[in-house]
Amino acid sequence: MSEIKKIGVFTSGGDAPGMNACIRAVVRTAVFYGVEVVGIRRGYQGMLESDFWDMDARSVGNIIHLGGTILKTARCTEFMTDEGTEKAYNNLKEYGIDALVAIGGDGTARGAERLSNRFKIPTICIPGTIDNDLYGSDFTLGYDTATNTVIEAIDKIRDTAASHNRLFFIEVMGRDSGCIALRSGIAGGAEAVLLPERATGVDELISKLSVDAKNKKTSSIVIVAEGDKSGGAYQLAEHVKEKFNFYDIKVTILGHLQRGGSPSSFDRVLASRLGFAAVKELLNGKTRQMIGLRGNSIVLTPLEEALNASHFKLEDDLMEMVSVLSI
Amino acid sequence: MSEIKKIGVFTSGGDAPGMNACIRAVVRTAVFYGVEVVGIRRGYQGMLESDFWDMDARSVGNIIHLGGTILKTARCTEFMTDEGTEKAYNNLKEYGIDALVAIGGDGTARGAERLSNRFKIPTICIPGTIDNDLYGSDFTLGYDTATNTVIEAIDKIRDTAASHNRLFFIEVMGRDSGCIALRSGIAGGAEAVLLPERATGVDELISKLSVDAKNKKTSSIVIVAEGDKSGGAYQLAEHVKEKFNFYDIKVTILGHLQRGGSPSSFDRVLASRLGFAAVKELLNGKTRQMIGLRGNSIVLTPLEEALNASHFKLEDDLMEMVSVLSI
Amino acid sequence: MSEIKKIGVFTSGGDAPGMNACIRAVVRTAVFYGVEVVGIRRGYQGMLESDFWDMDARSVGNIIHLGGTILKTARCTEFMTDEGTEKAYNNLKEYGIDALVAIGGDGTARGAERLSNRFKIPTICIPGTIDNDLYGSDFTLGYDTATNTVIEAIDKIRDTAASHNRLFFIEVMGRDSGCIALRSGIAGGAEAVLLPERATGVDELISKLSVDAKNKKTSSIVIVAEGDKSGGAYQLAEHVKEKFNFYDIKVTILGHLQRGGSPSSFDRVLASRLGFAAVKELLNGKTRQMIGLRGNSIVLTPLEEALNASHFKLEDDLMEMVSVLSI
Amino acid sequence: MSEIKKIGVFTSGGDAPGMNACIRAVVRTAVFYGVEVVGIRRGYQGMLESDFWDMDARSVGNIIHLGGTILKTARCTEFMTDEGTEKAYNNLKEYGIDALVAIGGDGTARGAERLSNRFKIPTICIPGTIDNDLYGSDFTLGYDTATNTVIEAIDKIRDTAASHNRLFFIEVMGRDSGCIALRSGIAGGAEAVLLPERATGVDELISKLSVDAKNKKTSSIVIVAEGDKSGGAYQLAEHVKEKFNFYDIKVTILGHLQRGGSPSSFDRVLASRLGFAAVKELLNGKTRQMIGLRGNSIVLTPLEEALNASHFKLEDDLMEMVSVLSI
Structure with missing residues (x-):
């Protein structure tokens, strides 16, 4: 001892x-x-x-x-x-x-x-x-708590998403790490996840969303880590808006509520x-x-x-x- | 009949x-x-x-x-x-x-x-x-559900707020109506609530936050209805930042998650x-x-x-x- | 003053x-x-x-x-x-x-x-x-918080109820008052609510459940206030069990968790x-x-x-x- | 392939x-x-x-x-x-x-x-x-969801426990397995956990609770797996009641709500x-x-x-x- x-x-x-x-x-x-x-x-x-x-x-x-x-x-x-x-x-x-x-x-x-x-x-x-x-x-x-917090937010957005033709961008924490984005994207059933570790061009995202629209998905949820190289959720929403005028595009920035909670x-x-x-x-x-x-x-x-x-x-x-x- | x-x-x-x-x-x-x-x-x-x-x-x-x-x-x-x-x-x-x-x-x-x-x-x-x-x-x-959703977010932010000198701006729904902002501000114990129905100047807000700082509040939460006349939460944060360099200022935009949930x-x-x-x-x-x-x-x-x-x-x-x- | x-x-x-x-x-x-x-x-x-x-x-x-x-x-x-x-x-x-x-x-x-x-x-x-x-x-x-706590419990039970032929008894607080039972019964979508203020015979309950079974309800939830005159949830479950052998009967006693929570x-x-x-x-x-x-x-x-x-x-x-x- | x-x-x-x-x-x-x-x-x-x-x-x-x-x-x-x-x-x-x-x-x-x-x-x-x-x-x-459900219940009971001298027994699922009881007992900060895999005599439990009382714990929470050999939570409460008349003893049976939930x-x-x-x-x-x-x-x-x-x-x-x- x-x-x-x-x-x-x-x-x-x-x-x-x-x-x-x-x-x-x-x-x-x-x-x-x-x-x-x-x-x-x-x-x-x-x-x-x-x-x-x-x-x-x-x-x-x-x-x-x-x-x-x-x-x-x-x-x-x-x-x-x-x-x-x-x-x-x-x-x-x-x-x-x-x-x-x-x-x-x-x-x-x-x-x-x-x-x-x-x-x-x-x-x-x-x-x-x-x-x-x-x-x-x-x-x-x-980390586990933070991903639970994020999916609770996604679940709530899904309720309203299911009633409209809507595309949601949700920005989550992670300046250098896409861990929260990836796990909560999987757990939340997101259509796409954008991470700092990997460059997803806006074109790639638009292409994925176009396929979804053809497959009759009526709404889509995209998770964006704050450190993603294509800019935050607001900037992405702007880029995408030009291509998808049939979608109503909405943005949520979860911010520090991800740090809290029991x-x-x-x-x-x-x-x-x-x-x-x-x-x-x-x-x-x-x-x-x-x-x-x-x-x-x-x-x-x-x-x-x-x-x-x-x-x-x-x-x-x-x-x-x-x-x-x-x- | x-x-x-x-x-x-x-x-x-x-x-x-x-x-x-x-x-x-x-x-x-x-x-x-x-x-x-x-x-x-x-x-x-x-x-x-x-x-x-x-x-x-x-x-x-x-x-x-x-x-x-x-x-x-x-x-x-x-x-x-x-x-x-x-x-x-x-x-x-x-x-x-x-x-x-x-x-x-x-x-x-x-x-x-x-x-x-x-x-x-x-x-x-x-x-x-x-x-x-x-x-x-x-x-x-x-309405009741939405305010519960907002206060759950405020509560989580409060957890992390209590550990740092921080000023949080939380933007909630309400283009023309401050009902969600006001009730969730009261229920969340916010330091200030900005509503579309009433013009609160940035100066008034800064003055209130200055008094709080003197009263040894270590962190503050401000609720901003999206329809507030002084601009959204981001714009307010920019204005206030100049005056309060000792605060770390953070923004959350709750967005459509306020529409969902059980x-x-x-x-x-x-x-x-x-x-x-x-x-x-x-x-x-x-x-x-x-x-x-x-x-x-x-x-x-x-x-x-x-x-x-x-x-x-x-x-x-x-x-x-x-x-x-x-x- | x-x-x-x-x-x-x-x-x-x-x-x-x-x-x-x-x-x-x-x-x-x-x-x-x-x-x-x-x-x-x-x-x-x-x-x-x-x-x-x-x-x-x-x-x-x-x-x-x-x-x-x-x-x-x-x-x-x-x-x-x-x-x-x-x-x-x-x-x-x-x-x-x-x-x-x-x-x-x-x-x-x-x-x-x-x-x-x-x-x-x-x-x-x-x-x-x-x-x-x-x-x-x-x-x-x-009171409002307590009823929210009860309906969260009912919602969870409903998830599992929907997969089986099951009859659930949930005992809630209220020695002299059926307020929690009644409101949470309404909000939880319960099939029956038993209160101290009103004598519901076991026979009446059994008759209601029989009608539901005929109407192809596959599961039922009964809310029992602790002060109900026909005895607590366990005793009721015993009485009912004799008549409904096709149901799997389960009991939950929420107890003091109804007093707590944010x-x-x-x-x-x-x-x-x-x-x-x-x-x-x-x-x-x-x-x-x-x-x-x-x-x-x-x-x-x-x-x-x-x-x-x-x-x-x-x-x-x-x-x-x-x-x-x-x- | x-x-x-x-x-x-x-x-x-x-x-x-x-x-x-x-x-x-x-x-x-x-x-x-x-x-x-x-x-x-x-x-x-x-x-x-x-x-x-x-x-x-x-x-x-x-x-x-x-x-x-x-x-x-x-x-x-x-x-x-x-x-x-x-x-x-x-x-x-x-x-x-x-x-x-x-x-x-x-x-x-x-x-x-x-x-x-x-x-x-x-x-x-x-x-x-x-x-x-x-x-x-x-x-x-x-399993992870079920333990989260249990600790939410424990947390609520803790709120009220902290205001009174009280001893709470919470019965959780697990006829043959103490996994839920053990993990939620740890995560809930329980004073004792009774499992089917291990015989904890009533005497041992009473001895632990006596030490706690001496250490000025004002309330205690005991988690009991339904398969515990000393009988369910109600029976345990009866045994313990005789020894601890200064405690107000309360029982919660969580039952099937542990199976449900998102x-x-x-x-x-x-x-x-x-x-x-x-x-x-x-x-x-x-x-x-x-x-x-x-x-x-x-x-x-x-x-x-x-x-x-x-x-x-x-x-x-x-x-x-x-x-x-x-x-």
Whole structure:
């Protein structure tokens, strides 16, 4: 067993549903094993300001179902300077925090790598981002919830779509990653999905929609990731409008509602398992690892490897399915 | 009792949650009283094309909970010509339809008024539109569901808002009516609501948000009706951005998802009551009436009166509450 | 304007969705008008223990959408003794609380009447109970949310019902009041609704179900209020099982999940309006009133009158509709 | 490529959310590859009655989001006789159906194995059951949706639980499998989970609840699988009541609402992938396989192997987590 006496836990970067369930798991597992646990508010910013919270089992009561993060989050540039990193470490040291669990996305993991590399503080990262764009886990916290949020929107639009000749463009999150767009497009039964990872020309889209119209589809739904190269949903709608004057074209921009909401069962279980395992692995002497779920197993990936790997995760069969299943 | 033998029922204009529950009530009440009932598909367009469906009690099984309308809907300009109206009436007559229940918004009621005025076919209108902009009923079908849809979106955004210094603009439906914006703004706890009925200058909004910032509100949500005079949510966001550089400003355009979704309990009960009463009133000899709910009572308003009345429905206390309750 | 300087607000009895939205409205309206406001935790029990919380506008931030009550609730018998009432009053007086807003059901209102009658402390009651069994308001806080919760359950059961020959009994809340059962039965499209207010014999139920079976209904849903005289859902299922061996009979007991959940748009607006108006009326010198919504108007009813009136609220048309609309 | 010309698809046994999404994927993939596809209504019963439906791409429009199964389902004993199996096969042959996709649980797979073993008709099984009790796939269709349904119920109960000293027993589905109970217990933050796979004595439960009470938990939620050996939730409540008179004990029996509801994003993607792959594998000459998802890969398991394997699937870490995370 390790010498770890006080674990610091924090969330950083964009918040994601499931972060609270994960904090709960970290805190209660630490308490269960007789280790102290400190919540660091607002991520790296909170480290720089010693914004610490001594937590116990009751601190995380009744939060498993809440979206957002009770530890708040922030983006912090000062930490990324050498002075910033040192100041953060000194604050941790002064408070007796001798190990870290970092919950967040790519930027969070880079910060954790920086800190643990330079100051050798045992650190485990938990992938928490709705974009599912991290290497080391099949799923990141919040991704399942976000796709459920998107399909609820699609379902509602489908109700009204079925009564009219209409073409709907729905813009979803994903600046660099088409994961949300692709999975929710499949699950929502969309006619087309436009992703940052793949250039779909406007011509290709128009051609697909023309075939659908010939096949007597009376309405169509197109999912557009915000990072798609052909411009956002509004711009696409403009392009397409010229060709399809028989369609009434409508646009929805889901925006930040995709980040919120009560986490799904899947995300809560994932969050609980990763938080639980992260503390156990720290106590087992592990450090500088990304912890994740592969299949049904908890796996560790060295942080350096995880950060350098491509996180391209679009399942091969899904892209093919978009066109086959929407005939 | 009347001589009515065959009632035609149709939905027209924009679809609204609760229309199916209403169709079900009309059909089953007619069947119960031994009257035939015919579904007219795609509103006035379907009248012109004799797109008729002989319905029975089983035709409306298992639809009470579905959004949209199984009778479809359409906008139809031909009907509004004298020839169109006559053709429609002749098709109805030929098929033996001797009374009508029309479900829809303002345009639907105008069409029904036109037809029943000219050809004396007994007609009752049921107010069905998410905008709540009809005279004759405290609530129109779909309005309650739409506001529930909007507050679910606001709640999700609130989760992420609480973790950051952020200002959110959420654009909701309502070209001429601020009903959805106002009620969902109150129910969502929004900091400000911008309506078509009232000019809120950008300056006034900025002033309110400045006070909030001083009062240590860390995030704010502004609801903008699409018909607001200061431009849509995007344009407002641009204006405000210049003044609030400490806020991260985000925009959501809910669009047509507000039209869909399973109707709320309130809308289903309302739809059932109005559909049930509409048939009974027709059989009692009533015609050219808008049927509605006032308080807990079913009331009739002559169509002509309903169409000429102002449908300005913003409850006095609500507008005042927006600013008082968001301090 | 009155001399009121410090308002106490509390929730008591069974909790109901919308109580938090109401507390928020009371607190912020008081603050807006420059009056102090104190939260009394756990209702009358908290009065006896001086469990007081000085609240400000920020105390009620981010709670409008939460079920339950941040002021907690309790049932308290000691308060109903003469000594208890006096002790409670002395605690209020000592803390400077010179007016009360009481949120709760029948028992809460009786307690408030007792206190304000004996000690002349200005008091307004807000009807908060999912049962809708109070006189003075068309709707009580939580009722709309509860019926939405019930119909979501019915809708899910309907999915599976449609695939099998099945008869479902769903037991809902309502020991003395059939309001939840009736409205959710209508909105859920139930084949029968059994209420405490009306004796439906098992024979009558069996006869209705037999007719449905002849009419080729393949599945049926029966809503049973817990206070129904023929026994709960399980007992009914037993009785019916003997007659319908071709049906697979299933029972669901919804229980306390009907008390929870995020309040609906309707309940949040109602809660906000009543809380806002309650404070204004107190400041206008009103006391010993039940405040409620009738139609679209806020109305006051003297507490004594409200408590003595029959609160039988089943809308006449609804009971008739249950059988007509489920043919 | 195979000689397959006409694929029959059916659902059988208990229905599960995602079955419609799966039927859609099977039908459209077949159409895409130029193969005819026939829906067999009510499973094996429909085979015996030649209840066939020639489907095309439009037959499965607008169903991806619906619970239940448009092909209906039934339990059928006649098929399990030698004569029944032969009659079913002859009906299939006569209609030209030369391959099968069977969607359902254990009994469905046994029937498919029986038919394909005896008559060599190419057959792929897709695991569809909310219980997750089949070998060959990490997840079965409907399981994710069912656990989401359960946690929504738990969340609502938690709202009211937090206001009172209360102990809640929630009975969930699972006669032989504790999968739903365990995952929803973890995701719902339950204090204890009682499963058929493991005997938890009433004494053990009482001891855990006593510790919680000492740790100042003010309310507790216990999840009971219907197949738990200590009796259902009501019986447990009775036993526990004697020991905990300071708790108000409440029971909820979720029942068949767990089978319904719109499938989750996860279930729709799973259903689409398995349906898509099933047709491709049939066309590739595969037969008598259970198709499933392991990790992120589609895998085939010979039917015989799948049916003989233990389907005990409780993840090791989850059981341990129940007690650690609810301290």
